[in-house]
Amino acid sequence: SSTRNTHIERLWLKVSTQFARAWCTFFSRLEELHGLDQTNPHHMWLLHFLFLDLINYDCKEFQKYWNAHPISHENRSPQDIFFLGQLEHGIYEDCKGVHPNLEELDEEYEPWHGIGGIALEADNEEWHGIAGDGEEVHQPDQLEAGPDEDFPDYAALVNSIGKEDNREFNQELIKVPKHADPFEDEALCDIFQRSLACLQATGDIPLGYGAHPTEWDDDTGYPSFGIIQTGLSGRKELRIALPDSIWRPRSIQWVQALYLMDQLIDRQIN
Template identity: 40%
Template sequence: MWGSSTFNTRIERLWVEVGTQFARAWRAFFYRLERRHLLNRMDKNHLWLLHFLFLDAINSDCEAFQNTWNSHPISGAGHDQSPDDMFFLGQLEHGIYADDCDGWSLQEIETYYGREQEECMRQDMESGSSENGEESDSGWSSDGEAGGDVLESDSGSDTSRRAHLQQRFEARAAAAAHSEGANIRHAPIPVPEAANPFSNRTQFTTFEEALRQAREGHIVPQGYGLFDDEWEEFGGQYKPYEYIPTRHRGRDLRIVLPHDIWFNRAELWAQGLYLMNRATTLV
């Protein structure tokens, strides 16, 4: 979709739903890890550990949201049908589209179907010959004289014409890319770099096995903000909510983090961080 999302209420609603259903909770959880459980967001190893421990769970939440969202009816042009309804009704009415290029690489598709440039050049050559009036179908030039000399030089003129048309085609493509580039190729957003802290596969496998044993044995390390005596500065209790900053009048937004879900994930983070630090320190 092109243009500012502030003029598209469907996009705005989608982002609100993403935030309220799962994204804000994850954001609040990461703030909690940073405030209470020793997460350093500037540490590449810590970012790698976040990916390793929680990326599958985040993707699972995204997929669950997608399934729920596709079941919502769309008013107006959607005639109160959900995306799932439209998809299956479209298959019933029009059949299932068979993609002949399914599983092909872009190079293979361009090789066997990429005739757009050749066709464009052929049409330009046909239109160019008639517009210039250099010769007619009977081989006579526009001034009425026999076109024998013209026919003799056909091969050379065709080569130069093809080169000229090739330049025109490339110029058109470059102009189109330049004019539309701002719409389809936005400046990339800088992404924090994550780095695997383990130097070899054996070290990583040892870390995985130690983490599995810690999870099964409910072994929680001290000093990572998970015990009662470590909550004094937070009011002496592990609160089931966290605050995230917003741009709305500088107010913080209170996000509920159910204890049975997010405390368990905080334990997982502490166990992973403790074992990662030990494994990399002992090397």
């Protein structure tokens, strides 16, 4: 990354204008026209399933472009500056001052790592979906484990790592939308994927999801742009182009997948 060689605000502006705004506008379109419900964890799962690889690809392409573009006052790219800096000053340690990987700690702490610690009695914990307020609903059995006071060495380890790394991280929590696999088992998920491949091969577009040509406005057709709100108050509107050749096929892909997921969930419940 070249964030050490330019103002971070400018970098994020470039990320936004190069590809992030288009994805934001596209997701807004899915909400407005094609049935996306951002409070539904199954819909969030479906977005990941369909588009996460494409978003990561766009990120990688932007990274390659950004690190190769010349900086005006230096006449060198961030990549040039990075390697020349290594030649002049040595290799920068990204994790300098951060606590080492837990796997490298003394063996006395190994019982607290991963799944190799003290066994907890937690049989048959069941996931019961999402409550009306969007929270996951679990009904676990009692866990037979004492508080941290019962394990002073472990508590001391946690506190030690926290104090050492506190200066390296922003501790403010970010609320992440919930996403949950809608299918009960891998077999049903496999049916979904094979059915989606067949539906995409035939090119059929389900009715009722706003993507079929008969559902478009007769005068304007399928929209080739979208509007998003920006600014601190959210009052500024930006008109973002969504080229039909790129974004309409993705809308159709979403509609096809959502239709199949809805059908399989209904059968799963009934």
